Each structure stands twice: as C-alpha cells, then as structure tokens.
Amino acid sequence: KQEVTQIPAALSVPEGENLVLNCSFTDSAIYNLQWFRQDPGKGLTSLLLIQSSQREQTSGRLNASLDKSSGRSTLYIAASQPGDSATYLCAVRPLFNNDMRFGAGTRLTVKP
C-alpha cells in the first residue's frame, strides 16, 4: 500500500527566504506526482505535475523534483512571499489505478 509522507508538518520562514518542502512515498510504481496548494477551508489548486519519466518541473518561483527510485520529491520555493502561506500537499498517482494518495501536507507560514 502506497504511503505518502510530508516533512516538515509545519514551517515558518521570514519573507524572501528560499525553502524546500519534502515528500516521500513508499512505492516507486507511480504514474505521476503532483504538488497542490490549499488555502484554509478551500479546495486544492494544482501547482506542478511531474510525470514518472521526468526529473523536474518549473513554474515561476516553484521548482519540483522527482527521484522515483528513492521515493522522494521536493518542492522548492524561491524568494518566498506572505502570499505563499498555505498548506502544500503532494500526491502520487499509481500506475494501474486512479487512487491518488496524498500526504498530510506541510503548513507554510511566510512572515512579512
């Protein structure tokens, strides 16, 4: 059974700092991995999707990497801003079904 773990559970940084969020998964037989952002009481917004054959994806100040063999992904946020404060979730989609598994998320606070 796929288990997805995100470390740290919470992170507080001053504005402008670069930061890394970590995601690990136990089964490397994945179709893709997706990073989401969730604001309190809201739905999820897709940030980046990495196919199993890819190593990284970039969008603006965000960069996500994938090391499938070691079961790890990182989300790098450059020059953090208070508007980046949210919970960041990673999710892995298995090869043979649509039961996408989520981590519990990292709650990020960026202080002005």
Add this chain to the structure above:
Amino acid sequence: DTGVSQDPRHKITKRGQNVTFRCDPISEHNRLYWYRQTLGQGPEFLTYFQNEAQLEKSRLLSDRFSAERPKGSFSTLEIQRTEQGDSAMYLCASSFRERVASGNTIYFGEGSWLTVV
C-alpha cells in the same frame, strides 16, 4: 470554463439524516473523482468515474455512500443515515484523460463541508 463547482458548500445535518452533494466538473472533462478530507489530513480517495461509468471505489465508501454520474456530466454523492464520523469536507475533482501532454492534471472544486450533529 468556470472550473469545478460543488453544491452546497456547507451542510449541517442531524445524525441519521441523508445528505446529497452535487459536483459539476469542467465541461470537457471525462473523468470525475470524489475525495474526503478531514482536518489536518490530506484528501482520501472515495470513487472515480470515467464518463458515466463508476470504475473504482475505495473501501472507505461504505454501503451508506452512493455516487452517480448519470449522463457523464454532473455527479452526486449521497450519504444515507449520516454518522458523526462522516463530518468532513467532500471534494470533487475532474480531469481529461486524452490530454496526455498535460499529464492528466486534476482540478479540484472548493469542497462541500459536512457537519453531522
């Protein structure tokens, strides 16, 4: 394209009552998913439709839960004889299978909050 919409956004119900949530996916999306999320946790998969066919169901989806997507467009999730443990946010999501280049990015609605008292 207005995104995935869910209704109602909030529902408070007494234990034992039935509730129904509706989801309208992005119009061209043929895949629709239901997830459940409790505070401090990530979403948990409940069920998945491709067009009108319900192709996968999680063991989390007990006999009290039923989902339909009658014409391959909107979907409903009904919970019968609600229990306090059903209190959660119910999220709907959709994606379009054939857009391989996009990697089947999944788009979520804002969720429907259920409180069972």
